[in-house]
Amino acid sequence: MKKIKIFSPATVSNVACGFDILGFPIESLGDEMTISKSDNMGVRIIKTEGYSIPLDSKKNVATVSAEKLIQYLKPDCGFDIEIKKNIIPGSGIGSSGSNAAGSVFGINKLLGEPLTLKELVKYAMSGEVASSLTEHPDNVAPALLGGLVMVKSIDEENIISLPVPKDLFCFVINPKIEVKTSYSREILPSRVELNSMTKQVANLGSLIHALHTSNYDLLRSSLVDNVIEKHRKKLIPFFDEVQKKCLELGALGCSISGSGPSIFAITKGEENAKKINTEVIKIYKKTNIDFSTYVSKISSEGIKIIDSI
């Protein structure tokens, strides 16, 4: 294989109570990336389309993560990367994670898959540092593996694919304003009330149990973020209105995707997600903010191969 073209999905991360550890891909939104072997050693971006991203290989997440990988694998060739950027940077749905994961996935495929998908997580994550200044694998792990993924640490055995009841869907609204992940992290308090921590721990524990037992009532009461949301929602226009509407309409949970400004809701069934989509669009149409919305399964697929030669 000399060249591979892939679809690398956007991802919802944090997922309410799972700050920095939970995420899942969105089926219908992602970047297209083409990665080719090259006689020139190293990794470079040779073409981008769509939303603007850095071309400098020290700043582009795709090349940063790829560099880490080839430092380890020491292949006898280099790689050229083309990115068709469909996910807006700073949108809270894993824009950088998509590319950080995509480049290592593609290179690994071109080299005959020396590493497993789980082994790729730590290399993909190094790209995230270039973007947000902190390492958090809750976008790259679900982009690579698909499904709802919990990352306890980047060691392979601590990257956990969770069971997902088959009728779980999500709704996502992406207001087209940029919130820098680094800023969205700065506004978080460095310390959390002990009592709030206990609630967050209990919610995440209950969420995991609810997923294993398909307990929708418990899912609903667990998909709550007591710690992070209250700080970050200030950066997101009409967050409270959107959340209230989603929950009124029966969403199992609604919170901020990643560091925002995207908002996600999880629903039982596609119909509910579609209804929420219709009603939230009405709220945002009253504003002067451009936006996109998505309705998707909690996709069990991560990065997909579109073509290879």
Added chain:
Amino acid sequence: MKKIKIFSPATVSNVACGFDILGFPIESLGDEMTISKSDNMGVRIIKTEGYSIPLDSKKNVATVSAEKLIQYLKPDCGFDIEIKKNIIPGSGIGSSGSNAAGSVFGINKLLGEPLTLKELVKYAMSGEVASSLTEHPDNVAPALLGGLVMVKSIDEENIISLPVPKDLFCFVINPKIEVKTSYSREILPSRVELNSMTKQVANLGSLIHALHTSNYDLLRSSLVDNVIEKHRKKLIPFFDEVQKKCLELGALGCSISGSGPSIFAITKGEENAKKINTEVIKIYKKTNIDFSTYVSKISSEGIKIIDSI
């Protein structure tokens, strides 16, 4: 039924990463309680044996929780309670929880079981307030229900019996020094580093997943407390030595039971728990502190009826 005699177990609570939300009963240690209907309205302690506990019905946890229950059930009789106190108060293994749960269990039985065990949790918990000044149901819920219980809130639907791989055992050492729960709570910081919270959330989430999938490696890496243990262990003589020995000998986890001074370890198999028991006894025999140790299954049984007439 006029009179019931029960065995109300001691309980390990917190269970490493499950501060204030997780607990399980110890098979071989508990208090005996006899509860009888009486023509005198209200609830009173008529006899105690063993370790000293308050006789004042406003201070004894058994009567405080029972009062709450009869305020709700409004029975046409009163209740006399006898307690044979085998669990040392302030030992970190649910001494007060045993009695708070036992009295409401007994009264509910004598009245023909108007409430479910889960419904009894909130009444039992009101007894805990008398003892520790905070409400935390991680002793009374497992004492009532048996098994490993996660309490997200005292609402019935949020009291969760977790799956327990059948070869999980525990070792407990109870150094016979008293650590008041209220003091052990005072020394905790009111706030926790955000990063520590994230680790604690990830550990508890992974623990729940590990229990559902009988994943012992994941159990081992999840049974860790990054937040509470480091503060409370200062009150427990030789904690570090005991923990190190338990982990060296293969325990899946070792931490403080409740607010201490008891220390527990969870093992795969009874043999491992017994080996740990032998070796930890050697450590504590070198001290001048009296102690007891217990080896037990993670008991699936809570309160047991010994006799009734």
